[in-house]
Amino acid sequence: YRNKMVVRMRGPKEALRIGFQDNKKWVLNVYNKENGQCYIQHPLNNKLGRALAVSLTQERRPLKSATIRVSDEEEVSLDLEKKWRTDIASDLEGIGRQTPYVHYTIHDRRFRVTSPSFFQANTRQTGVLVETVLDLLPKQPAKTAIDVYCGVGLFTLFLTDRFESVYGIEESKTALEDARHNAETLHISNVQFIYDKAENVLPEIMQAVERAEVILVDPPRSGCNPDVLHAISQCRPGILVYISCNASTLARDLDILYQNGMKTTDIRPVDMFPHTYHVECVARCVPG
Numbered sequence: 001y002r003n004k005m006v007v008r009m010r011g012p013k014e015a016l017r018i019g020f021q022d023n024k025k026w027v028l029n030v031y032n033k034e035n036g037q038c039y040i041q042h043p044l045n046n047k048l049g050r051a052l053a054v055s056l057t058q059e060r061r062p063l064k065s066a067t068i069r070v071s072d073e074e075e076v077s078l079d080l081e082k083k084w085r086t087d088i089a090s091d092l093e094g095i096g097r098q099t100p101y102v103h104y105t106i107h108d109r110r111f112r113v114t115s116p117s118f119f120q121a122n123t124r125q126t127g128v129l130v131e132t133v134l135d136l137l138p139k140q141p142a143k144t145a146i147d148v149y150c151g152v153g154l155f156t157l158f159l160t161d162r163f164e165s166v167y168g169i170e171e172s173k174t175a176l177e178d179a180r181h182n183a184e185t186l187h188i189s190n191v192q193f194i195y196d197k198a199e200n201v202l203p204e205i206m207q208a209v210e211r212a213e214v215i216l217v218d219p220p221r222s223g224c225n226p227d228v229l230h231a232i233s234q235c236r237p238g239i240l241v242y243i244s245c246n247a248s249t250l251a252r253d254l255d256i257l258y259q260n261g262m263k264t265t266d267i268r269p270v271d272m273f274p275h276t277y278h279v280e281c282v283a284r285c286v287p288g
Contacts, residue, residue: 002121005068069115071102079115106130111152111182117175118151122272129270130158136241136266136284142213146205148198149218153179157188166191167205169198199227206235213238223249233260240285250281263288
């Protein structure tokens with residue numbers, strides 16, 4: 001199911017190992033000589049993994065790692081070391097359609113995602129995640145929403161249906177370019193994307209708007225910057241929706257928010273990572 005594969009290589013070509021690493025420890029081999037399958041990867045990634053293994057057994061292939069992203073539209077985006085990019089891309093030609101970016105369709109919206117940009121790894125469950133988030137928001141139209149750590153605009157561009165003005169904050173340049181492209185392609189004009197760290201610009205946005213009825217945060221595994229949590233607590237939005245792939249940092253941040261007057265009313269799990277112990281959580285907080 002994973003649309004993105006980051007693998008590392010070790011050993012000589014006669015005993016090449018391609019797999020996932022966690023703190024330099026090998027946790028799973030991607031390429032199995034008996035069946036050539038990885039059971040948590042998208043079928044197209046399995047094909048690419050086998051072709052990559054063959055390519056890397058050539059003497060000219062001292063490659064340390066590779067990132068491959070695929071879509072259900074048979075698109076393939078390769079992020080390789082520059083010196084081998086052309087050679088390996090040529091070896092993988094014919095498996096999918098190689099492009100600088102891929103597209104994912106979530107409900108009625110199509111999103112462009114450039115290789116370095118973040119996107120949910122499980123495309124099919126991403127629709128469920130979006131529905132879970134929207135279900136925790138006000139059903140009636142409101143004035144202002146802010147999407148912190150907005151990425152390519154996945155949640156931002158669904159918020160535009162319910163709010164007069166939506167702000168998206170993102171510090172990744174490629175992700176922000178994707179977000180702006182996606183808004184333009186979808187003909188959405190009531191959104192403004194801001195390129196900066198959330199802790200730098202969030203207080204300014206909050207001063208510029210009368211009140212944000214909804215703030216949405218989808219931080220990395222490390223959780224929210226403390227300054228972001230402080231700014232949210234000071235703003236006291238009507239609803240805060242916190243999306244997290246790390247239960248421990250979610251618990252830490254929800255406790256900080258509680259100490260600053262934001263109580264948690266809902267926590268909903270979404271199984272974004274089948275066959276693993278990881279789970280995505282969506283929490284809803286309100287003042288009180």
